[in-house]
Amino acid sequence: MKNIDEHMLQAVADMHSVPTGAYSIRKNGEGVSKNSTENIIIEQKKDKPGIDIFIKPGTKNESVHIPVIITETGIEEMVYNDFFVGEDADVMIVAGCGIHNSGDKKSEHDGIHRFHIGKNAKIKYVEKHYGEGEGTGENVLNPVTEIEMEENAYCEMEMVQIRGVDSTVRETTANLEKGAKLLILEKLMTHGKQYAKSNMVINLNGENSSAQIISRSVAKNDSEQIFYPRAVGNNVCRAHVQCDSIIMDDAKIRSIPEISANHCDAQIIHEAAIGKINNDQLIKLQTFGLSEEEAEEVIIQGFLK
Amino acid sequence: MIELKNVSFKVSNEKETLEIIDNINLKIDDGKFTVITGPNGGGKSTIAKLIMGIEKPTSGRIYYNSQDITDLSITERAKLKIGYAFQQPPRFKGLTVRELLSLAHGSKLPVDECCSYLTNVGLCSKEYLNREVDTSLSGGEVKRIEIASIMARDLDVAIFDEPEAGIDLWSFSMLIETFKKMAKERKKSMVLISHQERIIKIADEIIVIADGKIRDRGETSEIFTKLLGEFDENCGFRGKAGK
Numbered sequence: 001m002k003n004i005d006e007h008m009l010q011a012v013a014d015m016h017s018v019p020t021g022a023y024s025i026r027k028n029g030e031g032v033s034k035n036s037t038e039n040i041i042i043e044q045k046k047d048k049p050g051i052d053i054f055i056k057p058g059t060k061n062e063s064v065h066i067p068v069i070i071t072e073t074g075i076e077e078m079v080y081n082d083f084f085v086g087e088d089a090d091v092m093i094v095a096g097c098g099i100h101n102s103g104d105k106k107s108e109h110d111g112i113h114r115f116h117i118g119k120n121a122k123i124k125y126v127e128k129h130y131g132e133g134e135g136t137g138e139n140v141l142n143p144v145t146e147i148e149m150e151e152n153a154y155c156e157m158e159m160v161q162i163r164g165v166d167s168t169v170r171e172t173t174a175n176l177e178k179g180a181k182l183l184i185l186e187k188l189m190t191h192g193k194q195y196a197k198s199n200m201v202i203n204l205n206g207e208n209s210s211a212q213i214i215s216r217s218v219a220k221n222d223s224e225q226i227f228y229p230r231a232v233g234n235n236v237c238r239a240h241v242q243c244d245s246i247i248m249d250d251a252k253i254r255s256i257p258e259i260s261a262n263h264c265d266a267q268i269i270h271e272a273a274i275g276k277i278n279n280d281q282l283i284k285l286q287t288f289g290l291s292e293e294e295a296e297e298v299i300i301q302g303f304l305k
Numbered sequence: 306m307i308e309l310k311n312v313s314f315k316v317s318n319e320k321e322t323l324e325i326i327d328n329i330n331l332k333i334d335d336g337k338f339t340v341i342t343g344p345n346g347g348g349k350s351t352i353a354k355l356i357m358g359i360e361k362p363t364s365g366r367i368y369y370n371s372q373d374i375t376d377l378s379i380t381e382r383a384k385l386k387i388g389y390a391f392q393q394p395p396r397f398k399g400l401t402v403r404e405l406l407s408l409a410h411g412s413k414l415p416v417d418e419c420c421s422y423l424t425n426v427g428l429c430s431k432e433y434l435n436r437e438v439d440t441s442l443s444g445g446e447v448k449r450i451e452i453a454s455i456m457a458r459d460l461d462v463a464i465f466d467e468p469e470a471g472i473d474l475w476s477f478s479m480l481i482e483t484f485k486k487m488a489k490e491r492k493k494s495m496v497l498i499s500h501q502e503r504i505i506k507i508a509d510e511i512i513v514i515a516d517g518k519i520r521d522r523g524e525t526s527e528i529f530t531k532l533l534g535e536f537d538e539n540c541g542f543r544g545k546a547g548k
């Protein structure tokens with residue numbers, strides 16, 4: 001592997017070497033290597049780009065890495081990945097996409113991830129998006145995530161986009177059955193003229209299903225962010241949506257929360273706040289000898305942690 | 306040595322101009338333990354902020370070891386080893402106690418060193434090291450971490466703004482001992498803004514600030530008895546409200 005590839009894989013999937021366990025690495029529009037294990041089988045889709053990932057019922061303490069990297073300018077792709085997580089499984093899934101664009105053409109990766117999480121199964125999903133490159137070509141990432149959760153399924157998702165993605169529109173949908181529990185943590189930082197939008201619909205259909213959505217974002221320079229999370233309670237359920245943003249420079253942030261209940265025992269809470277960096281925090285760190293810029297950086301890092 | 310020469314701090318709104326600090330002249334000597342006391346709203350915290358550079362005087366100059374620091378930024382003054390523990394310290398989302406103390410110190414602090422600073426302010430260190438300095442901490446805890454962060458710095462001038470506020474009796478005793486120890490070492494000038502008898506008593510010198518002016522100043526033995534006398538005179542010290 002070349003240096004750039006290694007660096008990108010590390011940035012998006014914390015991969016320092018070929019991972020143990022199941023993996024599939026996609027580069028510049030095609031699968032370059034993959035590995036299945038006894039319990040986790042990865043198959044190339046026949047009808048369209050993408051893979052099917054089958055996790056056998058009862059699989060425990062295993063992980064799947066499926067990073068995507070784009071190092072050529074002008075690649076545009078739409079990839080379909082389906083995860084079938086068997087009953088009682090407990091696995092970690094690491095996805096992520098990195099674009100290194102040194103040309104003047106747009107590079108775009110649109111990933112459609114569908115999760116079918118079986119009864120009592122548990123997954124932790126981590127997805128990092130990252131862009132870089134000295135070129136003028138745009139880096140575009142439009143992820144679609146669909147989550148189907150069966151009875152008592154548990155899903156924890158961490159989606160992080162910190163640097164270098166010029167435009168992103170994220171669509172997330174989840175349907176929760178009885179007792180299912182969903183936790184989404186979204187972290188976003190935009191700079192320059194970047195644009196990021198996140199639409200989310202969480203349908204709490206089953207009795208005692210619950211969801212917690214936490215979104216933390218920082219918008220710098222002339223960037224723009226739009227959040228549109230929706231929690232729909234169709235049964236006895238609980239949901240908590242929390243959006244916190246730090247706004248800087250000439251950035252724009254819109255947060256449009258929607259909570260709706262179609263059942264009298266649905267408890268849904270939404271909290272949203274947009275504000276500047278707290279001045280007392282800045283001053284406190286400056287009294288430790290940090291410059292204003294260093295102080296800002298510390299506060300932002302902590303906020304996004 | 307810190308010196309304030311003809312320092313005033315005024316704020317104006319549409320209606321009026323408020324003289325928060327009114328032409329103060331003040332010297333704080335090296336290696337001394339100075340207490341600033343006086344009625345609420347008298348201007349004590351403002352003096353601390355002026356020394357730290359958080360507020361800039363509207364007129365007058367501030368000197369530090371005969372260097373004019375009036376136009377220096379907060380950061381520059383911090384690098385000259387001036388430090389200030391806030392009366393109301395801010396909280397930090399996502400920053401642990403250990404990280405905060407390390408930032409104060411200037412480099413990553415080893416666990417045992419971190420613990421000793423926390424013990425000095427009466428915090429059971431192990432439990433706190435990895436806790437975030439966010440809203441989950443109580444007021445008294447945040448206040449004590451603030452004091453510990455100043456102790457973690459290598460300072461020549463350390464200003465503590467009402468370190469006793471909101472702190473329980475047990476931790477307070479611990480804190481007094483720590484201040485006594487620091488005073489004894491006399492490595493740095495310590496300025497404590499305080500309303501607490503037990504703190505005032507251990508100072509070398511007391512400065513009484515009221516209405517933006519120095520009302521009184523002198524050795525502790527002298528000023529302290531005078532202050533106690535004033536309280537006996539039916540709160541003459543606090544103004545006319547009680548009459």
Ligand SMILES: Nc1ncnc2c1ncn2[C@@H]1O[C@H](COP(=O)(O)OP(=O)(O)OP(=O)(O)O)[C@@H](O)[C@H]1O
Nearest residue numbers: 316323325343344345346347348349350351352392
């Ligand atoms: N930026 C400002 N704008 C308007 N008023 C101010 C400003 N800063 C301070 N003040 C006022 O100046 C006075 C002195 O404030 P300061 O905080 O220095 O008092 P203090 O002596 O520390 O009081 P306390 O004992 O209550 O802490 C107060 O009346 C306060 O309201």
Ligand SMILES: [Mg+2]
Nearest residue numbers: 349350351392
């Ligand atoms: Mg004060």
